[in-house]
Structure formats: C-alpha cells, structure tokens
Amino acid sequence: MRLARHIALILSFAAPAAAEDFSLSWPVDCTLGETCFIQHYVDDDPTSGASDYTCGSATYDSHKGTDIRLRSRAEMAAGVRVLAAADGVVLGLRDGMEDAILTRETEAKIEGKDCGNGVVIRHAGGWDTQYCHMKRGSITVTKGERVTAGTPLGEIGLSGRTQFPHLHISLRKDGAQVDPFDPDGQITCGAPSQTTLWDRDIPYSAGGILAAGFAPLVPSFDAIKAGTADEAPARDAPAFVLWAYAFGGQSGDIMRLSITGPEGELIRHDAVLDKDQAQFFRATGKKRRAPQWPAGDYEGRASLLRGGQIIAQTQIRADLR
Template sequence: MRLAALLTSFSLAAPAAAGDFVLQFPLDCTLGEDCRIQQFTDHDPGSGATDFTCGTLSYDGHKGTDFALPYLTDMQAGVAVRAAADGVVRGTRNSMPDQYATAQNEAAIDGKECGNGVVLSHGSGWETQYCHMKRGSVRVESGQKVRAGDVLGEVGLSGRTQFPHLHLSVRKDGEVVDPFAPDRLGSCGSPPARTLWAEPLPYQPGGLIGAGFASAIPGFDAIQAGTAGEAPLAADAPALVFWAYAYGSQAGDRLELSVTGPGGELVSHGETLERTQAQLFRAAGRRLRGGQWPAGSYTGTARLLRDGAEVGRFSRAMVIPPAADAASQ
C-alpha cells in the first residue's frame, strides 16, 4: 500500500557517516509507544508548512522537532531529557511555570517562547537547543561539559506550548538544520540521503495517541490531562463511551471506533474528518436503557485510516464485574 511504502522509505535513510555530527535520541521513552513526534521542522519557504516528506506534521516557521508525551500525567511522572551529543552548556532557563500558553499569559511568555531549557555548543558551529522543560528540573549549568546521554532535565509544559513535549532545535553556524533531512532545508518529498540520527527514526504520518472508556463523553482537557479513562465501568454506569485521542489527522481521513462486549458488537462508529488537525478526539457509545451492563470483557478499538490504509490503531480492554461483585469491592 502507498502509505506503508512511505513509512518504510523514510525510515531507511542512511544514518550519519563516521566523522559527521551525530545525534542520539534525546528522551527516556520509546518512540511510537510512550512518546511520538508531533511536529517536524518546516520545509516550506513560504507561508505554508510541510515536513521533510511534504506531509502536514509541521507549522509555519517551525524550527525543530517536537517529541511529545501522551498526557500531562506522563509529564508529571517525569521523563528525562538527555543530551543528544557531547557538548558544553551555553545557557539555561529553569524558572518558568508549566502551563498552557494562553492570551492571558502571552506577555509573560513573549521573548521566552522556548520556556525552560538548555542550549549546548558542540563545536564546529553545531548547537542543539532543548525547550519546554519542566520548571526546576534543569540540572546542568552554563560552562558545564556534558556527554551524549547525560540527563539535562525533564519534559515540561513551559513557554509557548499546548502539550507536554521536548522541542529540539539543531543549528549549524546559526542556521536551522533538520536532523531528518540535513542537506535540503527548504524542499521536501524524496527520501533524504542521510540523517543526523545515529539510529534513523521512522516517520509516522499521524496516528492514535490513546483511547479509553468513560461513563460520559469527556472534555478535551481531561483527555489531554490523562484523566478521562474510567475503566472498569460500574455495571450501572449511565453510559458506555469509548473515546480515542489522535494526532496528525488530515482532511478526508476516517476515524473508526468500535466496542465489542459479551453480547457481540456494542458500538460501531465511523467519521470522515473534515479538517487537518494537530490533535483531536472523538467518542461514541451507548446509554444504559434500564438494567445493567452485562458482566464480562469489553474491547474498544480505534482506527485512523488514510486513503483506505490504516495509519494507526489503538485498543483498550476492560472487564465489567457482576453487580454483586462490584458492590462488595
């Protein structure tokens, strides 16, 4: 399928050659499992935005790579940010609050959009910058030497941001470099000849961040916070709702939600998405019409489809106990 071929081709770019500037993965997480790349460096020289594949995972003027965590609860638990290469600390900031950027705090953020962070100098004109780190987590100082893999701090929500993530910028002689396509900023499309990553990172053009069950349609703030899931639901829950949290959707994508239970298929919902969005959620379910939900296993599955091909899938299971068992717990 076309999408599968795209995924494979862009993940097989050659790693940096011996003697090149090389980057290690900068977070304590597993890409595609408990973190994702939400946005890449913008390759459109005009007012639009494209990532290095000519895809939509960027925004106008974006100068780095955004490694995102699924939920605020993951940020609060603590995810280490690590130096991507040997270097010397050129500057730090560590006192900005972790909060969503809003019109009310715009003035306080102005000029400090990076939030808390670290800038490392690597010699030969190379720099890396680590943004949006958690307040109080930065553990290095200006002038300090670091090695690749050393902990710099933790992922946060400081500066101009709407989700917990690390923004990593790479520069050579002050100019932005896209580590996924270091030889061609300003154009996109064909697979790059090389990357700066010691181990090439796969390109995922959107997908599912998570999914869960609830007794009512949750708010987006609860989804983002990681507090929307209520499983297992009580046998007398007023509704059985399955929600899915997605990223990188494009207009024309289809998001499908289904739930099977002890009696077979309980929910089957499909929706063609009208807009390209960085993040979104959808929910579908059924109200309880008297009695109780049958005890047993329930499985919810979310699928994001693009041109008929599956971009992402996420499943969640729960067990509703018999009413008598639930009452005794």
C-alpha cells in the same frame, strides 16, 4: 507551492550541512510510538507555506525544530527525562518559567521567551542543540558543564509557547538551522533523503493515536489531555463510551471506533474530520437499556484512517464483573 513540490521538483533553500562524524542520539527517555510521539518536524518550505522533509504536513510555518510530545499532563507530572543528544558543553540555560498551556491572556508573559525553560549545548564542529519547553525546576545542568550524549538535562514540561507537554529540539550548524531528518537541505518530494543525523532509524509519523480509554460518559477534552479520563464503566453505568485522543489529523481523515462486549459488537462508529486538527479526540458509546451491562470482557478499538489506509490504531480492554 506544495502541489508544485509534489511533481518531482527539487528545492535547495539551506546550505548543505556537512554531517561528518556528528550524530544525534534520541533526546527523551521514552519509547517512540508508545510513550512519546513526534508531532511536528522542521518546516523545510522557505515560503509562507509549510511542509516537512517528506513534503508532508506534519509541521507549521517557520517551525525550526522537532517536537517530541507526551500523551498527557499526568505523564509530564510523573517526570520524563530530557537527555543530551550529543557530547558538548552547556552554553546557556533558563529555568523558572511556569508550566502552563499558552492562552491569549498569558501570551504577554512569555514575550521573547517562546522556548520556555531550556538548555543550549555547544558541540564540536560548530554544532548547537537547543532543548525547549522543559519543566520548571527540573534542569540539572549548569552553564559551562561538560555533558555526554545521554546526560540527563531535566524533564519535559509545558513552559513557553506550547499547547501540550513536549520537547522541542532544534539543531544549528554555525548558527544556521539544520533539519536532522534532511541535513543536506535538498528536498526531493516523494523520495526523502536516506541520510539523517540520527544515530538510529526513526520512522516518519504523519499522525497518530496518543491514547484511548473507556468512560461511563463522554469525557471533557481537558480530562483527556490531563490523562484522567480513562475510567472503566461499572455495570450500572448510564453509558459505555470509548474515546480516542489523536494528533496530526487532516480533513477527510476517519477515526473509526468500535466496542465489542461478551454478547458481540456493542457499537461501531466512523467520525470524519471536517478540517485539519493538530490534536483532537472523538468518542462513541451506547446508553444502557437493561438494568446492568453484561458481565465479561469488553474490547475497544480505535483506528485513524487516511485515504482508506490505517495510519494508526490501538485497542484496549476492560473486565466488568
């Protein structure tokens, strides 16, 4: 199905949404591409397959919203506000569900409550927005309350069916799902719609690097997801390690990692992904052979490559004295 869609096939599988004067403002108090990232889009494929509005793979089967994620649980704990995307009235809400990564053991607890803690807002013209996975105890609005675009609703959390802290925002018109990135429902592979419901330009994200850091040993994945793994090695550390945390990985992607110190390049490593991974980390490093690491400035670079092209990169520095 996906191959067919990539050869100029035009599909229409949703009633066109008349945008008229309706638009959405950015619903999270964050900087896109720096402190938050879009990891998943609406699944615009009506079959058992999955593809986003560009016919890309940044979605999964039957996903009905846009996922705006944070870099770590530490940032979630610090508090990142969820904002109303348009003027309206609070139609309903839920609070009190635990913020916890979903496991097979806890799945029964959320049955019928996949959204977790959340808010639904009714807008003029038959539009509704729904905000899911919010932090327990953070919701600040009440049912029936009138809000304007930008009104704080609560904070991003980890409630409901989720593996990472994020806001899932979904949009409906007269009860029917609408993709705000392609509201007319006409999918033209290779030439996505230039008309969206967002009040600003939002670049497409096919994957990205969430964070990178140094450490004296390869950290655990849980420490990286928690936001506690970045630790510049001391001069007598047993190893000098660079790690990078990313999302949207595809089989064949390369995570290129390098460390440069005061005496030149310390190490360079290309890690090839052998399967698609929604979120992942890779690390490289070098064991200490001398009594101490040389004093001075160290730079770490992480690049995510796909098809030989860099789709995301970051760099970090540390000063060893």
